[in-house]
Amino acid sequence: MIGRTDVNSVTNWNAPLVWEGTFDPVVIDDIYRRMNPRVAVVVLAVGKYTRFLKGFLESGEKYFLVGLRVTYYIFTDNEQDVPNVTLSEGRKITILPVPSAKRWQDVVLSKMKWATVTIDKQIRNEADYLFMMDIDSVFYNRFGAESLSRMSAVLHRAFYKRDQFPYERRPESKAYIPAGEGDYYYTAAVWGGYLEDMYRLVKYCYEQSEEDAKNNIEAVWQEESHLNKYFLYNKPAKVLSPEYLWSDYETPGSDIKLIRISQLVKDYAEVRPNGGQ
Ligand SMILES: CC(=O)N[C@H]1[C@@H](OP(=O)(O)OP(=O)(O)OC[C@H]2O[C@@H](n3ccc(=O)[nH]c3=O)[C@H](O)[C@@H]2O)O[C@H](CO)[C@H](O)[C@@H]1O
Numbered sequence: 001m002i003g004r005t006d007v008n009s010v011t012n013w014n015a016p017l018v019w020e021g022t023f024d025p026v027v028i029d030d031i032y033r034r035m036n037p038r039v040a041v042v043v044l045a046v047g048k049y050t051r052f053l054k055g056f057l058e059s060g061e062k063y064f065l066v067g068l069r070v071t072y073y074i075f076t077d078n079e080q081d082v083p084n085v086t087l088s089e090g091r092k093i094t095i096l097p098v099p100s101a102k103r104w105q106d107v108v109l110s111k112m113k114w115a116t117v118t119i120d121k122q123i124r125n126e127a128d129y130l131f132m133m134d135i136d137s138v139f140y141n142r143f144g145a146e147s148l149s150r151m152s153a154v155l156h157r158a159f160y161k162r163d164q165f166p167y168e169r170r171p172e173s174k175a176y177i178p179a180g181e182g183d184y185y186y187t188a189a190v191w192g193g194y195l196e197d198m199y200r201l202v203k204y205c206y207e208q209s210e211e212d213a214k215n216n217i218e219a220v221w222q223e224e225s226h227l228n229k230y231f232l233y234n235k236p237a238k239v240l241s242p243e244y245l246w247s248d249y250e251t252p253g254s255d256i257k258l259i260r261i262s263q264l265v266k267d268y269a270e271v272r273p274n275g276g277q
Pocket residue numbers: 043044045046047048049103104107108133134135136156187188189190221222223224245263271272273
C-alpha cells in the first residue's frame with residue numbers, strides 16, 4: 001500500500017480520515033472477522049420511500065460489511081412493501097411499524113425518536129455497532145470494517161472543500177453554531193459507531209429537536225443540524241471521506257477514487273408526502 005498524498009488522511013484533532021488507499025482491506029477484514037461484531041443498521045422507509053428498499057438491501061449484501069453479522073432494522077408504515085431479499089449468512093431483517101407522516105421533515109426528525117426508543121427496547125441486546133442510513137441510496141463498492149470506530153461521521157460531499165458550512169445560525173434553535181466556528185460539515189445520511197455512543201447521540205438529536213419544536217422552530221437541516229452541533233463539540237473518533245456517501249447528481253473529482261454509497265436521483269416533489277426540496 002502506497003498511501004495518499006493528495007488528500008488529508010488525518011483531521012486536526014488527529015482522528016483518521018479514511019480514503020481509498022489509506023487502509024489495507026485484507027488486514028482490516030481479518031481483524032474484524034475475528035472479533036465478529038454485531039452491526040445494526042437503522043433505516044426509515046415511510047410512504048413512497050419503500051421503493052428504495054430493494055436496491056439498498058441487495059447492494060448492501062454485496063458491499064456492506066461483507067462477512068460480518070448485520071441486522072437491518074426497517075422502520076416503515078407499509079410492511080407489505082418490504083421486498084423479499086435473500087441475505088447472506090448471519091444477516092437479517094427486522095421490520096418495525098411506524099405511523100405515516102404528512103411532512104417529510106417529520107419523517108427525518110422521527111428517525112431519532114424511533115432509533116432512541118428501539119435501542120432501549122430491543123437493539124441494545126442485539127448489536128455492538130449501529131449505523132443510521134438514508135434509504136434512498138445504493139452501494140457501489142466496498143463499505144467495509146475500516147468504517148467502524150467508536151463514532152464515525154461522513155464528510156458531506158458538497159462541503160468538504162469549503163470553509164463555509166450550512167450550520168444552523170439562528171440562536172433560537174438548539175442546533176445554533178456561532179459564525180466562525182466549525183471544522184467540517186457531516187451528512188446525516190450515513191453515520192455509525194458503538195451502540196452506546198450512538199444511543200447518546202440519537203437521543204441528543206431527538207431531545208434537541210423536541211426542544212426546538214416546543215419553541216416553534218425547526219433547524220435548517222433538521223436532524224443533520226443537531227448532528228453537526230454535537231460533532232463540533234464531541235469530535236468523531238473517525239472521519240470518513242465523501243466516498244462513504246456520494247450522490248448520483250454529481251460527478252466526483254480525481255480525489256474520489258471510488259464511490260462506496262451514492263444517493264439516488266429522485267423526484268423530490270413526487271416521492272415526498274408534502275413535495276419540495
Ligand atoms: C445526503 C444528505 O445529507 N442527506 C440528508 C438530506 O437528505 P435527502 O434530501 O436525501 O433526504 P431524504 O428525502 O432522503 O430523507 C432522509 C431519509 O428519511 C426517510 N424518509 C424521508 C421522507 C419520507 O417521506 N419517507 C422516508 O422514509 C428515508 O430513509 C430517507 O432516505 O436531508 C435530510 C433532511 O435534512 C437528511 O438530513 C438527510 O440525511
